[in-house]
Amino acid sequence: MVKIEGHDFPDDLYYHRDHMWVKLEDGKARVGYNQWAAEAAGKLVSIKTRPAGKTVKAGKTLGSIESGKWVGSLKMPLTGKIAEINLGLSDKPSLINEAPYGDGWVALIEPENLDAELKELISGSDKAALEAWLKEEIEKAGV
Numbered sequence: 001m002v003k004i005e006g007h008d009f010p011d012d013l014y015y016h017r018d019h020m021w022v023k024l025e026d027g028k029a030r031v032g033y034n035q036w037a038a039e040a041a042g043k044l045v046s047i048k049t050r051p052a053g054k055t056v057k058a059g060k061t062l063g064s065i066e067s068g069k070w071v072g073s074l075k076m077p078l079t080g081k082i083a084e085i086n087l088g089l090s091d092k093p094s095l096i097n098e099a100p101y102g103d104g105w106v107a108l109i110e111p112e113n114l115d116a117e118l119k120e121l122i123s124g125s126d127k128a129a130l131e132a133w134l135k136e137e138i139e140k141a142g143v
Contacts, residue, residue, distance in 0.1 A: 014121035016077030042067035084108040
């Protein structure tokens with residue numbers, strides 16, 4: 001586990017610059033929203049996602065999330081077909097705040113270009129790259 005400015009970044013995950021994470025699982029990819037971004041957004045009160053069965057390209061919108069002070073897009077970290085959506089988030093979007101790397105996952109993806117697109121993500125084991133990226137994000141957010 002990499003800890004940066006009090007925020008956890010599990011080292012077995014990959015991180016997309018739009019704050020989504022990727023965990024590889026038996027040829028599929030579980031994706032979610034990282035802890036820093038969830039805390040910066042505040043308590044999440046709503047989530048809307050594309051349905052299972054749809055194919056979404058990397059960098060395009062998987063859905064949107066909303067807190068009391070903010071609305072933002074969930075950007076796909078990988079191109080692929082949505083195999084499953086975490087239906088538990090419909091009743092309790094704040095699961096993303098409470099357990100962003102556990103029960104707060106967003107979708108399970110069947111990736112199409114996994115090897116090529118993983119090269120565009122930040123490896124959780126690359127602490128220097130994670131620190132540099134998060135420093136940029138904190139400066140952009142003004143926190």
